[in-house]
Amino acid sequence: MVLLGKWVKTVLWWLPMVLPAGLFVYFLSLGTATQSLSYDWLPQLGVRLSLHLDGLSRLFVLLITGIGALVFAYTSSYLKGHAYLDRFYGYLSLFMGAMIGLVLSENLISLFVFWELTSISSFFLIGFNNDQSASRKSALTALIITGMGGLSLLAAGILLGYVGDTYSIIELTQSADYLRAHPQYSLAVLLIFGAAFTKSAQFPFHFWLPGAMKAPTPVSTYLHSATMVKAGVYLLLRFTPVLGGTELWQSSLLWVGGITMLYAAFHSIFRTDMKAILAYSTIAALGVLVFLIGMGSNSALQAAGVFILVHALYKATLFLITGIVDHETHSRNVLQLAGLRKVLLPVAIAGLLAAVSNAGIPPSFGFIGKDLMYEAALHHGAGAWVLLGALILTNVLLLYAGFLVGIKPFIGPLPEKHAHLHWPSAWMWVPPVLLGVLSLGFGLWPVAASRLSEVFLPALGLQPPPALKLWHGFNLILGLSAATIGSGLLLWFLLKPGEKGLARLQKLAWLSPERLLGGFARGVGMFSVVWTNLFQHGYLRYYVMTIVLVLSAGMGYRMFNNYTWQTSFTPLLNLTVYEVSIVAIMLISIGFAVFSKSRLAAVAGLGVVGYAICLLFVFYSAPDLAMTQFTVDTLTVILFVLVLYRLPKYMQISNKLTIARDGLVALTFGGLVTLLALLVLEQPVQRDVADFYAANAYLLAKGKNVVNVILVDFRGLDTLVEITVLSIAALGVFGLLKLRLKTTERRG
Amino acid sequence: MKSIILRTASNYLLPLLLLFSVFVLLRGHYLPGGGFIGGLVASIAFVLHAFAHGLRKAQRYFPIHPGFLMPIGLTLSLLSGFLPILIGDQAFLTGLWMADPLPVIGMVGTALFFDLGVYIVVVGVTLTIIFTISETA
């Protein structure tokens, strides 16, 4: 695999593009029939990996693989010699696979899985230049926003699966009426909206998309023209037959789509960075799509389907030429770029074709798209003129934005410093030209696109539409189109691009959702700093103290609140002399261990405590324990002496107050433990386990020392693990002392 | 530490304590004792010897580093656990016993080998720790 990565960077640079191109040809060869493929994945949960290829999926799959192939080809030259080119292809292929899975999934859960995969792989793609903090930040923003949408989609999927008793989208479509009448319907719709709006950058979740422009241009091309952001639109289209048709569904989409398209189109004309213009015009186009789905009529959905294709073609072209311009001149500022047609002729042609299609000037494919849009709005009934007005305004602004990117850099006088530029490699300029020509070709021969659009509406459960036509005769719609183009051109000649408009817009930036999210994130960050500093202060003894105090509080509460004391201690009070003397010895030696100022005395005290415990074991019928305690205690003392010998004297650091506080906490806990012991002693003793061992030690294990039998036979596995742990401890000691100090440590 | 009395005494103490540790190990199944205690007693014997004669002398009794006793003991215990699976098709760590007791050693079974493994591991662990610390002290 590593070798393959190396080869991809050098000799096999053409290999990655074989995959999308092959898939494109494969999906093209499948024809227009609906096909299904299904595997059981988690049958207990009704989760299947079922792939379903219908008219809707086909449109998307062809876009994903077709534009994918061109982007792969373009990348081979754009990122030539990049150190992580192999990684880039990996991410890109992962993303493509996830997108294909997303549009083919027929099961809600697998749909969610692929949805999340696209979020994650786009995170890596957007943050590909991970040495730049802006890039990392944008990637994270995109991941957070789309990740939230993913959660929303999961919730929607589970809810729909629960209500409709199936995760299959086709089966849900069949029970659509039941779903629409269900009390949980609104919640399901809102959750689906949450997923779609975040992914498709609808207001107020749009701000991750301009940030995502930090990605290398091939990524922007792929994510924003054909794939990632269209996933939300795809989701809405896919769920239109399931959840659509209600007032909630239609009017929310109209409002959100309308606001988004106007807001973003307005923003796009004030930008000067080519990629920023494209980012906002992409958001506007997505708004148009959501708006069209919101209209919901047959012709509106037809217009949406056609516009997806139109937009993918011209927007990919514009992104690709932006990449070339950036690559050659190292600038994307439309104010500085001019006259490039003289040195980059094919790029200029591609830009022109895309701008024309974007503007909807006949005979481009964009013209057909705009025709359908206006027709749908005209026949909407109530409020038709408002919808139409919004669409026309958006289109006028988008025309301006498209001209800024597609035409502005190529006209006018060529600056001196760009005179020496040469044509880029054919791998870079052929893809945009090809897409530009397609934009024109689909317009001249709409039959080619009709094959796709014929099956598109039936996939949504609607009648197949009339075939696409370029020329409908002189009618109102043609007049509206002409008015749009005319006003757009007027705007183009009146409004000169500049920095002033942007500066004016920036003044309102504090109100934008992006800033609000940023502020929220900073607030959470500050809170967690305070919180962490409060509890993770790094002082071991305060950690211990926290644990002890919480334990004391819990134990104390339980003991004094829920327990009635039955004090009858007298039968327990029959002491012998040696018992008392052992306890006295222990108390004294504990005192030594704790309060002695000499460490050797403390260790001696510790040793005496151990031997006293050993004596206790002898008195109370535990000879094995006594022997073990004796030997271990001896060894511990030896160890301590060996090590302490070389350590410095104790320090006197604690003041009296600390000592009093620590003593109080410690004594409280000790007292509670004593009480606990006494309480347990009052309870009747449970000896079932002991009786089992007592009865069976000899019969089953042929041993008479029951303790030993438990250790080596009944609980032999525990002992096996125990000696393993011991060995690990010994290895740790050996490693700590014998392995050489690292240089940093030696300096310290 | 290197008094003549201790040196002379430890010359006799080492074999005696080792013998005692084996005795403790073998009788562990019937009377107080067993692998843990036996191993600890044996370790103390060597530690005492090291105190009396110096570390090098004590280490000379080991042709290999005592650390290697740990894997040997672990393997022995593990094998004695696997034996019932291999022979009798019984569960892991099931006790298997020979029909008649051997002289001196007594009843021989998988539990005895298991305990022997524990004994070896404990000696290995303790001596590794003590020797390592004394060497670098």
Next chain:
Amino acid sequence: MEILLAIMIGVLYAAGIYMMFRRSLVKLIIGIILLGNGANLLIFLLGRLVKGKPPIIAEGSKYLSEAYADPVPQALILTAIVISFGLQAFAIVLIKRTYKVVKTEDLDQINTFDEFE
């Protein structure tokens, strides 16, 4: 005796925890050892004290007679003692090593040392 032992255990716990609150590494480990001893004794006490009846089956008998010390806590404690020996050895060596590197046994100074790395 049980009451006396229960108090004894409380003292062991208190002493252990008090030592763990100190800033010295050596005291911390002494505290852990005291606490371990307290825990062992607590388990032993809660298995009930029985005098002179170790859980060993008498010669000629096949099972234990009625009043015998509970072997289960004893097996538990035996394991605990041996394991805590491993823990103590490791902790003691850790002190030694820490002292060698940072030249202090003050836990607070080790803390600040951490930040300068």
